[in-house]
Amino acid sequence: MDQFIVPQVKAPVNGEVEISGAKNAVLAVMAAALLADGVSEITNVPHLKDMKTMSDVLRVIGCHINGGSHVLRIDTRGVDHLEAPYELVKTMRASFYVLGPLVARFGRCRVSLPGGCAWGPRPVDLHLKGLEALGAKITVTHGYVEATCQGRLPGGNFNFPISSVGATVNVLMAATLAKGVSVLQNAALEPEIDNLIDFLTSMGAKIQGRGTRTLTVQGVESLRPGTGVTIPDRIEAGTFLCAAAITRGRVKVTRIIPEHIASTLDAFREIGCKVNVGADWAEVDARQQELKPMSLVTLPFPGFPTDMQAPFMATLLSIPGNSLVQDTVYNDRFKHVAELERLGASIQLNGNTATIKGGLPLEGADIMGSDLRASAALVLAGLIAEGETTISRIYHLDRGYEDFEAKMAKIGATVKRFNPDARDAE
Numbered sequence: 001m002d003q004f005i006v007p008q009v010k011a012p013v014n015g016e017v018e019i020s021g022a023k024n025a026v027l028a029v030m031a032a033a034l035l036a037d038g039v040s041e042i043t044n045v046p047h048l049k050d051m052k053t054m055s056d057v058l059r060v061i062g063c064h065i066n067g068g069s070h071v072l073r074i075d076t077r078g079v080d081h082l083e084a085p086y087e088l089v090k091t092m093r094a095s096f097y098v099l100g101p102l103v104a105r106f107g108r109c110r111v112s113l114p115g116g117c118a119w120g121p122r123p124v125d126l127h128l129k130g131l132e133a134l135g136a137k138i139t140v141t142h143g144y145v146e147a148t149c150q151g152r153l154p155g156g157n158f159n160f161p162i163s164s165v166g167a168t169v170n171v172l173m174a175a176t177l178a179k180g181v182s183v184l185q186n187a188a189l190e191p192e193i194d195n196l197i198d199f200l201t202s203m204g205a206k207i208q209g210r211g212t213r214t215l216t217v218q219g220v221e222s223l224r225p226g227t228g229v230t231i232p233d234r235i236e237a238g239t240f241l242c243a244a245a246i247t248r249g250r251v252k253v254t255r256i257i258p259e260h261i262a263s264t265l266d267a268f269r270e271i272g273c274k275v276n277v278g279a280d281w282a283e284v285d286a287r288q289q290e291l292k293p294m295s296l297v298t299l300p301f302p303g304f305p306t307d308m309q310a311p312f313m314a315t316l317l318s319i320p321g322n323s324l325v326q327d328t329v330y331n332d333r334f335k336h337v338a339e340l341e342r343l344g345a346s347i348q349l350n351g352n353t354a355t356i357k358g359g360l361p362l363e364g365a366d367i368m369g370s371d372l373r374a375s376a377a378l379v380l381a382g383l384i385a386e387g388e389t390t391i392s393r394i395y396h397l398d399r400g401y402e403d404f405e406a407k408m409a410k411i412g413a414t415v416k417r418f419n420p421d422a423r424d425a426e
């Protein structure tokens, strides 16, 4: 299994990074391709392990997938197996997105419950309740969800009791092929939902309320294959900006949509970084700045994203004084805390709130990635830890950061990949 070696940065990072397409947007759009018969095309697709996993899920179902550089073509004409197996779904939660499209288009499917939680329980009850509200019959047996309906889904109304990106994706996709009108209330507002709505609209779906919490969907009898342009990855952008803040350097991220990272930029301003923003770029400059601690609370969009919590916590470690980090989206998303402590960090965890005593020197150590963003946080901390930090289980990070080491190199940070098993075999 690959590991990263992260030496301490010799000088504050400085440079420009071009941001890739958002993996969380592509995953939803790939599943949505199942709603039509034919070849859908998605551009600005990052080369990531998650894209391969979703491609494997779609292939099992009978799709043919090809493409070129950052382009994916999904041909659904061969769909003949309405099942997503545990072996694949367990490795990536978003595989569960095939449930809504398959039951809406084919009237039945069998999809494994997503297992192997990265940091704690991540239920799918709202996906199931929402699909039931549209008229699907759902049973859960032996770890599989079976969804059926007679003919087309009737459609219906559903009020999400809490804001859920994944449940909104699944239920929205299913509603597009329902017989009647469906009204989804308290739908998620994340930019990835808008990206999905744009793709569904290109397929002929009739959706009103884009950008609001109430989506009204007039179901149609069939959809045509779609074309989608993936939005930039707001979490990748935020992570590279953290590299600027934590090393007191400067990073400009390009090919982004600045509004998508507004809350993250506000947090950088609050700790005292200079933030410059252009039409499709943003820059964090922490050179010669005295940074100050802050209280950070994660919230659904447009609030500060839970996916940025771990990378930002690493940043706060570098700032003298006490900072607070509260995750209200995922109360238990703190697997990185124990690993950061191995580097010498002082973090007190109480429920969903961490108190960080910043400004203490960090020392390189052997540490382990537990999930995608936790792994990114460990790399960031490694940049300022004295000596060398070795991070194992970086397959988590590979799920979501394209060309990570090359992009780090562009801003002057060394992140070396190596495989200890290959070395041992020599």
Ligand SMILES: CC(=O)N[C@H]1[C@@H](OP(=O)(O)OP(=O)(O)OC[C@H]2O[C@@H](n3ccc(=O)[nH]c3=O)[C@H](O)[C@@H]2O)O[C@H](CO)[C@@H](O)[C@@H]1O
Pocket: 024, 025, 027, 093, 094, 121, 122, 123, 124, 125, 126, 127, 128, 162, 163, 164, 165, 166, 167, 192, 305, 306, 307, 329, 330, 331
């Ligand atoms: C592939 C993808 O896009 N993943 C993102 C997606 O995950 P995901 O879609 O899994 O996250 P949700 O928005 O659904 O989760 C938000 C909250 O709702 C709860 N919940 C969710 C569904 C459900 O059926 N029941 C329930 O109780 C969750 O436990 C959590 O507390 O949004 C999260 C929140 O922005 C991000 O951290 C993930 O990176």
Ligand SMILES: C=C(OP(=O)(O)O)C(=O)O
Pocket: 024, 092, 093, 094, 118, 307, 372, 373, 400
């Ligand atoms: C947690 C993430 O992804 P997933 O929901 O697929 O685990 C993420 O992108 O940070």
